[in-house]
Amino acid sequence: MEIEKLADVIGAHVLRAPGHSAAAAPVTGATLRAQQVRPGDLFAALPGIRVHGADFAQHALDSGAVAVLTDQAGIDRAALIEHPAVREGRVSLLVHDDPRGVLGAASALIYGDPSSRLKVLGVTGTSGKTTTTYLLESALQAAGFGTGLVGTVETRIAGDRLDSAFTTPEAPDLQALLAVMVEHRVTYVPMEVSSHALAMSRVSGTKFAVGAFTNLSQDHLDFHRDMEDYFQAKALLFDGRAEHEVVCIDTKWGERLVRPHTITVSTAGDATWSATDVRAYPTGEQTFTAHGPDDLEMHVRLRLPGPFNVANALLAIGILHAAGVPTWAIERGLAEVDVPGRMERVALGQDFTAVVDYSHKPGAVAAVLDAARAQVDGKVIVVLGCGGDRDVAKRPLMGEAAARRSELLIVTDDNPRSEDPADIRAAMLAGAQEVPAAQRGDVIEIGDRRAAIAAAVERAEPGDIVVVAGKGHETGQEVAGVVHPFSDREELAAALRLCLGQRPKEPEETDVRRGQGDEEAS
Structure with missing residues (x-):
């Protein structure tokens, strides 16, 4: 140039x-x-x-x-x-x-305007971005398209995996990635679009075939002035830069984005795409019927539990249909998706359910624990912390949401970063204690996250569910500026083996997925 x-x-x-x-x-x-x-x-x-x-x-x-x-x-x-x-x-x-x-x-x-030669499917919102992009990628691959993926957990280029530093890369990195995808004959790119990326113009210069919105709940108020400022950042994806716009209208925030041409989705009301006959199974799977324009119906099976994943899948369907993906590929692709660190099961033969989830904001914690409650007849046990150097206002709200929805809440450390971990835990405990005793379970504090996970497993009984929340796919814990190796999945598996009397897993057997999140991480 x-x-x-x-x-x-x-x-x-x-x-x-x-x-x-x-x-x-x-x-x-x-x-x-x-x-x-x-x-x-x-x-x-x-x-x-x-x-x-x-x-x-x-x-x-x-x-x-x-x-x-x-x-x-x-x-x-x-x-x-x-x-x-x-x-x-x-x-x-x-x-x-x-x-x-x-x-x-x-x-x-400089990089040859790569997004003009790709169909970029951008997904923004507080929760559900990662899951929705994985659903999109699976359906696109089922249809035989070459795919890329840009998001919190990882970046993928025609099947080759790269670590992700940010949910949405800085503008030069993003355009370079898209250019490499063109070279590798990628045609579709599902991409998470964070509020930071929109506010900081990281996706300026990117053409979107579809822009989509999941939901909005309190998060990132360390970066945004208030919820309205947070919303306005998300709304930038719907300023005309996307050829098609798909919006979940189950919240008031989504309703505000609707224009005459908007494709709407809803699990609860009238929309372009809606869901009926939702059935949840003890395995965590669920099925539903998606109803679309011109009396189109799809019969959907998901491996992912929870009403919020019905909403994510319905949004993915709206995006894929707008992008021209055939019905059969959408149904097949959605049925095959597991998402790293999102209600991810760790099953080693124990007689209770154990999952790892990335929920690190009040609304997400509430949704995940409600989904956990619907899966089992026993107790809900949750291990939860909050990240340091992030939105401090959400800490008591997360403590309150977890205490209200569990029989046992173990408050622990997440990524304390430069803050005193005890101060973060104290804020969460204060929120938990605000819940009347008759409306909450037991609440205990164990600062060491490894010990907290082990304690949750030790207290679990047949039919219970243990939810280790907050870090999901991450493989490190940042304390005082140093990132120490730490995986909730591996620690949960280790605690389960100890509980079951199994031998420890050898290091070479460990499947470590890299990725430490970004400003939209915990």
Whole structure:
């Protein structure tokens, strides 16, 4: 991509050292991380809360960046303007009032506008994004399409797996991923779209075949001013950038997104797509009939429990139908899905149910425990913590939701990050104690998460269900800036083996799925 063309398209002003008017080398890549610059890259030096990206320009320019996109404040930074490559005219400076806002469009241009050659299916909402994208991917594969996947647990390119750092990658990384997907003959890309990504323009420059909305409940109020600000960020996906829009209207937030052309889904009322004859089975499976436009019906079987997964599946059906996927492939694909860390069973022959789930917000905790209650006749035992350096207001609400819906709540640590874990647990316990004694089960505190999981298993009896909630697929626990290896699935399995008197699993037998989540993680 030639510098002048790039600047013209994004509306940036090009600066070069006096006496150096000749065009610089063309841009062949883009990044906003100085340490990841390769020769030929555009380095996006963005303003931040504490530092400015231009302060790291020396590393980027020494590594071969041929252009820098920044604002006027960045231009004034000595690390940039005094670098020999800038003074000698070997680097072009692209100046824009909102460099982050145009970075997505710039990255799309540099990587050949890959989303125009793909059908990107974007899913936003508080809960259900990951499950919905896995449902989409399975149905698309059943239909024989080449697929990619972008989300919290992992990124997949035509079956090859990559770790995910963010739910939705930064704009240059996203466009690079999409370009590689084009090279690998991918045609459909289910993608989770976080509120952070929308608010921070990470998906600017991305064309969506379908934009979809699951639900909204309290979360991320450490980033958003309030629920209305959170909603408005999600609503950006429905500003006309998607060819089709599919919205679950089971909440007031979804109803606000409906326009004349919107495809609606609902488990409880009239909509373009609705569900009847829902039947849940003790195995956790469930079936229902989906009713769509022109009297279309689909008979759906899911391995995933809970009413919220009926809503997720119905949303997936609406997306897939809008994208032109045949009915038979949708039915087959949805029946084959298990989602890592989402009501994921750990079954080693014990006489009670044990599951790991990613629920880390009040609404999700309530929904998961209601689903757990419907699966068993015995007690509901839940292990739950809250993440540090995140929305503090949700902690007592999560404690309250768990205490109200369980016979035993074990409050423990999640990812305390830089906070004192005891303070986080205290906030959760305060919420739990607000529930009248007659309306809640026992509540105990065990800070060590491994010990908390073991205690839950020790207390389980035939017919009970143990729910280890909060971390789901994650394979690390962040404490005081250090990420220690930790998997709820592996710890739950280890506790079950000990309970059953089985030998410990050897390290080489362990199936570790990487992925530590992002700003939309716990």
